[in-house]
Amino acid sequence: MIFEKTDSGWTLEFEKMEAFLLASALNQLLEDYRLSPEELRKMRRGSYKRVVSSSKEAARHLEEEQELLEDAETMWRAEREGILKGWMQSYEPGDAWKLELPDEELEAFLNVLNDRRLYLATKHQFTVEELDSPPEEMADENVRAALWEIHYLAMFQETCLRLMEENDDE
């Protein structure tokens, strides 16, 4: 994985396997972005109760807030879906992937990685303990795959954040 600052933005280069993993995750995210507010609400209701701070207070506040945030979320999901579709056009399955992003899209890249991690965690209702466990210890194959995905997307996120910080310092 190579991230480079250019005059017009950023160049992100992924080797074949990295590109495959990333493209699979982002393709799935395109599906996630099409979930209806009702489907999301249902998914999150369970997740809030089980996961967020293990706190009933947090769950109650977040559920109340959810409805107020839905319209805005529908808008930014559509916006990110559009950006993501544009990126995916430059990916040829089986090849390495060179993604050229204008400056403002590096933040969008960070957001979509985070969105996918959040969708996975919500879908599987992962607890803190499960997220801290080695994925190979999980009995269910889908759960193992989801945990691996959460972790490798985190690695891309960390790299992005580090580079943005280094670039700000210059």
Added chain:
Amino acid sequence: MRMHGGERCWHDGNGFDGSDISAGHEVIVGGATVTPEVDVEEKVEEAFDKGWSVIVWDDPVNLMSYVVFVFKKVLGMNESEATKHMLEVHEKGKSAVAKDNKEKAEFLVHRLHGFGLHATMEQAK
């Protein structure tokens, strides 16, 4: 201006500013009589009251470094403030990251939510 008990307010569509509506008092709007449930004056005070806190709740997915980045980006915090609040979220389960009027607090909650953080707002007691 508040209305006194028993008074009625007639809305004729000319220059009515809404400030005469009080909770529990009848108002005639377009020929229909309605009873506002909320005092407009109180609503205005509430909107401009800078006693609204933005709360960020802990969750096990968002990375610590990402949360620091979002606090800097959305809330204009410096590295040390952002790190302090991130650790508070992590260790205590939540942190009040901003205090402002209702509109600004709502705006910040929306922005934080757009970055995937679990944020809510509450009025300081």
